[in-house]
Amino acid sequence: MKTVQVAVGVIRRADEVFICLRPDHQHQGGKWEFPGGKIDAGETVVAALKRELQEEVGIAVKRCKPLIDITHDYGDKRVALLVREVIDFDGEPHGVEGQQHKWCSIHQLNAADFPAANVAILDALTTSE
Structure with missing residues (x-):
């Protein structure tokens, strides 16, 4: 089975993170997620992250740092989630594609509301504080 590589951005402002709701018709639809998308052939993680976050949530990533890499079946x-914490950006994140979105305190994130692959991200966020 092929592994899909995905650049994921944890957009952070103090103790809050920006999350989006997956459309019902998508894989893991109806769950909250950190925005991002597939890495194209020949593209770096950071280049993919910058492109995807501009397309999905309308921000320009200025600085990010590795948070965690996860492979989940x-x-x-x-999927291989290559997660980067976005620590500096231009613009205000919003649902460019009409998706529901919100800022949420890290301590209010509930693993049951996220796809299984995202649970390790939540763990990494709570231990990195």
């Missing part, structure tokens, strides 16, 4: 799909 859903059975029907395997």
Whole structure:
């Protein structure tokens, strides 16, 4: 089974992070997630992250740092999440594609509301504080 590489951005402002709701028709639809998307062939993680966050949430990433890398097998799909904490950006994140979104305190994040692959991100966030 092929592994899909995904650049994921944890957009952070103090103790809050920006999350988006996956559309119902998508894999893991109806769950909250950190924005990002597939890494194209020949593209670096940071280049993919900058492109995806501009397209999805309308921000220009200025600085980011590695948070965690995760590989997760859903059975029907395997993903490698290359997660970067976005620590400096221009613009105010919003749902460019009409998706629901919100700022949420790290301490209010509930693992049950996220795809299984994202649980390790939540753990990394709570231990990095």
